Amino acid sequence: MNLRYEEYTDIQGQVPFVLNKNIKRTAALRSESQNWHENIEIQFCKEGEGFVLIDGKCHAFSKGDIALIDSGAIHYTFSNTNMIYSCIIVSTDFCKQMGIDHHKLSFVPLLKNEKLSELFEEICGIYKNECNLRLAKLNYLLLEMLIEIVNGYSSVKEMANMEQKELEIAKKVLLYIRENYQTRITLDSIAKLVLTDKYTLCKIFKKCTGQTIFENINAYRCMRAAEYIRDGKNVCEAASLCGFENNSFFTKTFKKHMGVLPSKYLSQKSYL
Numbered sequence: 001m002n003l004r005y006e007e008y009t010d011i012q013g014q015v016p017f018v019l020n021k022n023i024k025r026t027a028a029l030r031s032e033s034q035n036w037h038e039n040i041e042i043q044f045c046k047e048g049e050g051f052v053l054i055d056g057k058c059h060a061f062s063k064g065d066i067a068l069i070d071s072g073a074i075h076y077t078f079s080n081t082n083m084i085y086s087c088i089i090v091s092t093d094f095c096k097q098m099g100i101d102h103h104k105l106s107f108v109p110l111l112k113n114e115k116l117s118e119l120f121e122e123i124c125g126i127y128k129n130e131c132n133l134r135l136a137k138l139n140y141l142l143l144e145m146l147i148e149i150v151n152g153y154s155s156v157k158e159m160a161n162m163e164q165k166e167l168e169i170a171k172k173v174l175l176y177i178r179e180n181y182q183t184r185i186t187l188d189s190i191a192k193l194v195l196t197d198k199y200t201l202c203k204i205f206k207k208c209t210g211q212t213i214f215e216n217i218n219a220y221r222c223m224r225a226a227e228y229i230r231d232g233k234n235v236c237e238a239a240s241l242c243g244f245e246n247n248s249f250f251t252k253t254f255k256k257h258m259g260v261l262p263s264k265y266l267s268q269k270s271y272l
Helices: 092-097 114-127 134-153 162-180 187-194 198-209 213-230 235-241 247-258 262-267
Strands: 002-005 017-026 033-036 041-054 057-062 066-069 075-078 082-090 105-107 154-156
Touching: 002 162, 017 075, 017 114, 041 114, 066 114, 082 092, 082 114, 082 134, 092 134, 105 134, 114 134, 134 154, 162 187, 162 198, 162 213, 187 198, 198 213, 213 235, 213 247, 213 262, 235 247, 235 262, 247 262
Parallel strands: 002 033
Antiparallel strands: 017 082, 033 075, 041 057, 041 066, 041 075, 041 082, 105 154
16 A cells, blocks of 8 residues: 655645544545655544545544554554445644643553543534634633643654654655655655665665555655646646656656546546
């Protein structure tokens, strides 16, 4: 299963979190990849039962349970039957402003807490409604949740073991690709970044993500190229902006990863 990095550095407005409500998971309806991000994530199971995989450890997840995802933890939430859950992804800036150094904290992965459940439901109820003092209430409720979590369910992170160190290397590579996809990327430059040799680098990345480094680079470049095409760039411009030096190779690679030629991308019903 692939590993996906999610960016939440652009949480906008005064609401200090992203709320994803009523996410459905079944045996057939699953995410295609594990993911990670720098933000704390709080999940609340509303209906059914499933599992939360956090840094390789699987936890049963059923109605009323709350899952706490550490900053940087690789996670995957799924069900073999039926499940509905919601999640709150907390702004890093908000944590900093409140003096919560969440990067150094490790949370209890799964818990039941009536107070936290009530706070979560209250946030969900207020989030989409233009009620009186909406922003103040959301900020207050989130801070109350974080105080409850940090006081009762957190500890200082321990030293990483070998498997965790490998995951950290894979994470660094993924971030490097996202920051440098427009330029020429070499194994030498990445190996220098993570202080290892090219053979070990390739082995670790494949083990952690299920992809080779260049498969991941090309897939990410194609995804960004699709964004440029949607924004009005022509195919050649999109290819150049995403680090492709050969238009023929770009066309072939785009078709492989996006399922359609770049010249036909905007006309596909799947996009429209």
